[in-house]
Amino acid sequence: MTAIARFGAISLDSRDPRRLGQFYRALPEFEIRHESEELVxxxxxxxxxxxxxxADHQPPDWPGDQVPKQMHLDLFVTDLDTAERAAITCGATKPAFQPSPDRWRVLLDPSGHPFCLTVMSGSGE
Structure with missing residues (x-):
């Protein structure tokens, strides 16, 4: 079987991406590749x-479940349309709202977890 995508990134939600980015930069010694108010x-x-x-991010109330854990996967693909069709064939569904369909596609896995198909600019390494 030929892969549809390659693992791209783990994506976390935050009210303050820069602060959380500094935390993860220091903790596992990650290098900052991009930093803005919207994305690190x-x-x-x-x-x-x-x-x-x-903006309205609510932290999870672990170990409770009133506010569940939040994250999604970014999967890198070479062609959005082809990858989208293949993912849907595998069981994904496509919600109506697509914030930037020319740059990435948000799909839902069979359990309803969102993930993104995106074309990575540059080498991705």
């Missing part, structure tokens, strides 16, 4: 971690 991209040990601004 860190890389280290072969892993990419993105932190995305969500």
């Amino acid at each position: 991209v860190l890389r280290g040990d072969g892993v990419t971690l993105t932190i995305e601004h969500v």
